[in-house]
Amino acid sequence: MPFLAPLALAGLAFIPLIVAFYLLRLRRTERTVSSTYLWQQLVRDLEANAPWQRLRRSLLLILQLLLVAVLVLAAARPFLERTAGLARDLVLVVDASASMGATDVFPDRLSAAKRAAIEALAGLPADGRVSIVAAGETARVVANEVTDRGRAADAIEGIRLSNASGDLGDALKLAGALAARARGAEVLVVTDDASRHVPEVRLAVPIRVLTVGRERRNQAIVALAVQTGAGGVKRSLFVSVANLDTQAATRRLQVLADGAPFTARDLFLDPLTRTEVVIDELPQGTAIVEARLTAVDGAAGPTGPADQLAADDAAWAIVPSDRLQRILLVGPGNVYLQNALSLLPNVELYGVSGADYAKTTGLEKFDLVVFDGFLPPTLPDKPILAIAPPRSSALGTVTGTLTGPYIATPAPDEPLLHDVDLTRLHVATAQRLELPAWARTVIPGPKQVPLLYVGAREGLPTAVLAFDLHQSDLPLQIAWPILVANLSGELLGRDASTLHPIAPGAPVELLLPPGSAGMRVSAPDGSATELVPGATGASTVTFVGTGQLGVYRAEPIPAAPEPLPSGATPSPAPSPSPSPSGSEAAAAVGPVRFAVDLFDPEESNIASGDGARLAALGGPPAAGGQAGIARDEWWIPIALLALLLLLAEWLVYERDGARRIVGALRSAATLRPFRRGRA
């Protein structure tokens, strides 16, 4: 039997050491005899046989010697060789998306996938290397070219379930890049293959797929939204529940308002269908709505137990604030703008011409000032939406006029363009503006000249639209009211009510209120994260720890009252107008809440596939590749044997005590029926 660490066999030298200790430990009784003549004649035989006779007599010593031998054997790491089933260089991709939390296999798919992955590593050649990619909300390398199976197993065990939708495409790309470093590498994917979406990636290396999962019993809340009626007072809850199973099911929908049960409905869900539920008249003052899907107790029909994926059985929504917000529209009058702004919920719209703006009092009562083709000499300390600014100002520098600018491709993840279709937008003329440092481009024009940009100007949300609405067909399109709604959400303090549900793992940009040094974000489990801006004068911080499902709470961290030395945490730029101190202003701003929900029918569909589609993305096996040699080490059973020997040695050493214990147990066993008899 070969050994991985043959030098450890030198530990066998402990055996004669133990024997020597044993012999030295021997206390001989001296006995005077008339002559040792005959004994001396026997002494050679005695010397030759006495140690072994003692060994035969001393079970304790024999156990100790066996224990040393077994421990040394285990340390030498004996192994058996066999043909390896995997390539020498392996990239292991473990799917950790939300669907891997399904419990159709015990205890869940991810745990089964980990077990399968660790068992698969046994097929790695002796000199094999494995890189491990965890495919959660993002593809992440958790081990890179590891040769130690123990470290690889630890890395696999360290993979945690993500509540995000998994995208194996990124993980496969990463795995392909890792596999490209070595010749003859292969990719092993452990997944439930539940996604119907086939990643758009092709790898040059072969892909093997290990699938986990058997069933698809799952019902999910795939949408939850709070809608405000036209009057701005009535709020209704919209819930969409999908039955992704091939059998009908009855589930109970519970709705909680601020944690208190509000209503519950039993839903009969046809297979593979979605059921929409509208619940009117949420209680006044409700801030958070939670919807839960539970099993129906005692109901007739195919209720069954709770489904096999818990992540999509709960959803949260933030109720828009009831506070009435005032918008001041300054300009010559624009019916498109007036209509769009008046349609916003909880908004009171006021209008004033540019000439009368200087006479306007009570500007502090407005939450947003819209300048349409007009700019005052002094900008108010309020969020501003400027449309076609006529001149350069703190809002931006006007360098000229654009004629017939085309619309460039905007950023795909721009939140302000959510559900906004700009493909049919045409603009006749627009102001040529330079993008200020505090802003980001929302609608780009030719040569990256912005047509719409937003940002936090001295901590104040500001948006600038470069063209007059009359110089485009934007007001005539469906995108216009949606864009105004999105802009109002950004400019009116970016209240949680304006935010869409956030997908797990997605970053959240939080606006820093004036006078705040940062934001403290509390996760649903109570853990808090403090965010400070990365640069002086930054107006936003980005929170990326949205891995948990639930409601997050973000509070501004008041700035220190004393002036901070240079290089310390940046503070907002001082306001030119009289205003409350920074810390007071930050304290005056309430917390911001946002909800993180799965809302992914694709991920909620836990019907596992056979992995053939993923395997087809790989290339052919490397030509001329030779199967490696895998090693099966034997140290585990040997170590168990050592433990048994240790236990036996302890029992022999403490045999008197063990006998007493056994005797006490026997006596107790004999006393028990006697007590019963007396009773």
Place this chain on the structure above:
Amino acid sequence: MSDPRAEPTAAEAPARHDLLPAAVDPTVFDEAFLRQLERLMLVTRKAVRGGMKGVRRSAKRGVSVEFADYRNYTIGDDLRTLDWNIYARLEKLFVKLFIEEEDVTVHILLDASGSMGLGAPDKLLFGKRAAAALAYVGLASYDRISIAVLQGRVARRYPAVRGTGRIFQVLADLSSVKAAPGPTDLAACARHYAAQLTQRGPLILISDLFDANAERAISELAGTRCEVAVLHTLSPDELDPPLEGDLRLLDTESGSGVDITADLATMDAYRARLTAWQAGLDAVATKRRAAYVPVPTTLPLADLVFAELRRRRVVA
């Protein structure tokens, strides 16, 4: 010449008990036992020359009543020895020769090495008693008794005595024998005694023979042409040692130690070795025409003398 079998005088009687060694149990040598001993005689298979008149056939021709042979008369012969009947018939003078009866010297060699001082019962004490009994047998047979104690490398001889009246001296001599500390070379002692030996006769060696040169000692003694009898005295704890466990055995003579683990196998090996050793000694003794008598110290003295030694033709 006084009768050697004469009883001690009344004046000697008190001294008999005074001289009786305390180490020798007086009850062992009671009157009945002594009477029985007087009926025995140490066997000598060959006629040897003696020193004084006795009751044993001597190699010499003498004046006893037992006819031995005739020879021609030569001038100077005692005319009283002429066989006149032969002269009457043959008219030739023949002289009648008679067998001479002399005493023999009985050599009793007692090993008084350190090893003899141990055992239960004491081997040296047992040896003293056996020596005393055999000495009394010899004294009662008008033999000369020569006792020697083997210690160190020498044989310390006591003056030879003759006549039963000297038994007390023998007992006194024996009672003074103590086990000697230090090693004893049995072969050297035997060689030393053989060098001093002038008169052949029965030679009885009483020893435990715990010596690597024990066989050479027997050969040395047999080389004196005495009729050697070896009383191999061993105590019961030497025949079957009551040992158990891990022991360091200390030699009482040399002080050297031997580490053993006394288990069944070891004891079996010891007993086998003891049997082989005794068989080897017996073989050597037989080869040298000596009698080898293994004697456990638990054997009663009467059984030794009247049974064991008679069976071995040491006494008759």
